[in-house]
Amino acid sequence: MKKTSAYLVLFSGLIFFSAIVPAQEAVQAQLGKDKTFQNAFALISEADLYCSFFILEDIPRLRITASEKGGEKSLLADYDLFYIGKAAAAGLKEGQLVMVLEIGQKISSSGSKKILGSVAFKRGRARVVRLEKEMAAARLEKTCGPIMVGDFLVPFEEKEGLLGKDLGFDASTRQDEALTGRIIFLDGKFTQIGPGQWALIDLGEEDGIQVGRQLTVFRQGEKDLPLVAVGNVIVIYAGRSASTIKVLSAKDAVKIGDIVQVK
Numbered sequence: 500m501k502k503t504s505a506y507l508v509l510f511s512g513l514i515f516f517s518a519i520v521p522a523q524e525a526v527q528a529q530l531g532k533d534k535t536f537q538n539a540f541a542l543i544s545e546a547d548l549y550c551s552f553f554i555l556e557d558i559p560r561l562r563i564t565a566s567e568k569g570g571e572k573s574l575l576a577d578y579d580l581f582y583i584g585k586a587a588a589a590g591l592k593e594g595q596l597v598m599v600l601e602i603g604q605k606i607s608s609s610g611s612k613k614i615l616g617s618v619a620f621k622r623g624r625a626r627v628v629r630l631e632k633e634m635a636a637a638r639l640e641k642t643c644g645p646i647m648v649g650d651f652l653v654p655f656e657e658k659e660g661l662l663g664k665d666l667g668f669d670a671s672t673r674q675d676e677a678l679t680g681r682i683i684f685l686d687g688k689f690t691q692i693g694p695g696q697w698a699l700i701d702l703g704e705e706d707g708i709q710v711g712r713q714l715t716v717f718r719q720g721e722k723d724l725p726l727v728a729v730g731n732v733i734v735i736y737a738g739r740s741a742s743t744i745k746v747l748s749a750k751d752a753v754k755i756g757d758i759v760q761v762k
Contacts, residue, residue: 539663552621583637616738625637680758682744686698691753693746
């Protein structure tokens with residue numbers, strides 16, 4: 500199942516990304532006339548926005564209660580129909596888009612061990628096609644992970660990608676007194692990640708973190724030696740007290756416990 504999930508994420512990420520390639524190519528052509536933007540690229544893609552994960556503080560009320568396929572363990576795919584119970588009371592409307600979420604483990608901060616919320620994996624989007632008194636029917640339009648009966652639903656929010664430059668990092672850079680946090684969760688079941696993969700950090704909007712902010716990753720080397728910069732990451736989702744980042748560049752694998760510092 501894990502391998503299947505990984506392939507689904509990659510495949511659907513390519514689908515999402517391919518939808519915006521023509522527009523980005525047009526922008527690139529225009530920006531290419533200005534030397535300032537010649538090295539710009541998609542720092543945040545549609546796959547980052549709609550196929551990643553984030554910390555969810557409150558569990559949604561809406562869930563997939565049944566599938567047209569039948570069977571609670573059946574995997575749903577693009578264009579499959581599913582049903583939502585008590586949808587009318589939740590204020591859903593025909594034609595509305597919803598995001599499908601798989602709720603995972605609870606996540607704690609690195610220092611205080613305070614529970615920040617549960618990790619929520621974005622598994623795809625669906626459109627409400629029929630609304631009745633006690634039930635709604637929705638059809639999946641895009642999937643980027645396994646979707647099953649019991650998964651949760653939230654209103655879909657359209658977001659914009661980001662074009663820009665990887666600010667990089669200097670491996671000899673020393674950590675200073677700037678705002679710092681730690682990496683607390685990695686993409687999937689990995690023990691380390693590299694460029695293009697996602698992670699969670701225990702810094703959020705309460706700390707002044709915003710989408711598009713680039714951070715330096717530091718690691719403690721040998722005992723009594725100073726911290727060393729090992730990578731550069733970008734914030735793709737900013738929550739109240741935790742955020743999702745993507746690794747842009749790194750000289751070594753990024754791991755849980757690594758320090759992130761605002762540039």
